[in-house]
Amino acid sequence: AAGVIQSPRHLIKEKRETATLKCYPIPRHDTVYWYQQGPGQDPQFLISFYEKMQSDKGSIPDRFSAQQFSDYHSELNMSSLELGDSALYFCASSLNLKAGNTIYFGEGSWLTVV
Amino acid sequence: AQTVTQSQPEMSVQEAETVTLSCTYDTSENNYYLFWYKQPPSRQMILVIRQEAYKQQNATENRFSVNFQKAAKSFSLKISDSQLGDTAMYFCATTGSGTYKYIFGTGTRLKVLA
Numbered sequence: 001a002a003g004v005i006q007s008p009r010h011l012i013k014e015k016r017e018t019a020t021l022k023c024y025p026i027p028r029h030d031t032v033y034w035y036q037q038g039p040g041q042d043p044q045f046l047i048s049f050y051e052k053m054q055s056d057k058g059s060i061p062d063r064f065s066a067q068q069f070s071d072y073h074s075e076l077n078m079s080s081l082e083l084g085d086s087a088l089y090f091c092a093s094s095l096n097l098k099a100g101n102t103i104y105f106g107e108g109s110w111l112t113v114v
Numbered sequence: 115a116q117t118v119t120q121s122q123p124e125m126s127v128q129e130a131e132t133v134t135l136s137c138t139y140d141t142s143e144n145n146y147y148l149f150w151y152k153q154p155p156s157r158q159m160i161l162v163i164r165q166e167a168y169k170q171q172n173a174t175e176n177r178f179s180v181n182f183q184k185a186a187k188s189f190s191l192k193i194s195d196s197q198l199g200d201t202a203m204y205f206c207a208t209t210g211s212g213t214y215k216y217i218f219g220t221g222t223r224l225k226v227l228a
Contacts (some may be wrong), residue, residue, distance in 0.1 A: 024171070031213060033216075042218040042219060042220045042221050043159070043205070043218050045217070048214040091158060100164075100166055100209070103216055105159035106162070107157075108158075
């Protein structure tokens with residue numbers, strides 16, 4: 001079965017640079033989520049999109065932005081990168097979360113800021 | 115607002131034994147769902163089990179079962195016949211019908227000993 005695809009899997013950037021992470025949800029899923037997991041931390045919710053509209057917002061810094069495109073893929077743009085942005089970034093997708101459907105996670109994108 | 119608390123940062127269990135991981139939560143949602151996710155060293159987030167709050171019957175998936183106490187807002191995970199492959203970080207999570215996100219607990223690191 002198709003899973004959530006994230007790219008790139010690993011990314012190294014310097015401070016103050018910009019990074020873009022891409023996410024391709026499971027086919028027919030209507031909601032995409034972005035989570036950030038720092039070393040030894042639980043996943044922190046950043047933002048979600050339902051049917052290409054922002055549906056919920058968490059602790060996403062103003063330096064970060066995201067969107068969901070017409071083909072349902074999503075991109076997380078991170079600018080003015082800081083050392084503290086180094087983390088594992090998960091994208092996840094689901095169908096109709098409000099009905100209690102399960103969120104499925106991608107394998108994550110490792111971002112290292114040096 | 116929703117919160118999830120996992121009070122056991124680390125636990126260990128002998129292979130083939132049974133272990134219970136604790137989780138308590140708080141939510142203002144009338145209709146909500148509870149999940150346990152497993153995160154092995156590969157960092158992949160894997161769904162272990164799912165419980166619908168309006169169902170009184172405890173969910174079971176092979177060696178994994180939950181003890182759902184709605185009044186006490188408790189959702190513990192029991193792993194029977196523990197296997198070495200169960201070694202992982204376990205996260206409890208909740209979502210509600212009014213939100214587009216999961217809220218995770220801080221996790222319990224489980225080590226299965228040979």
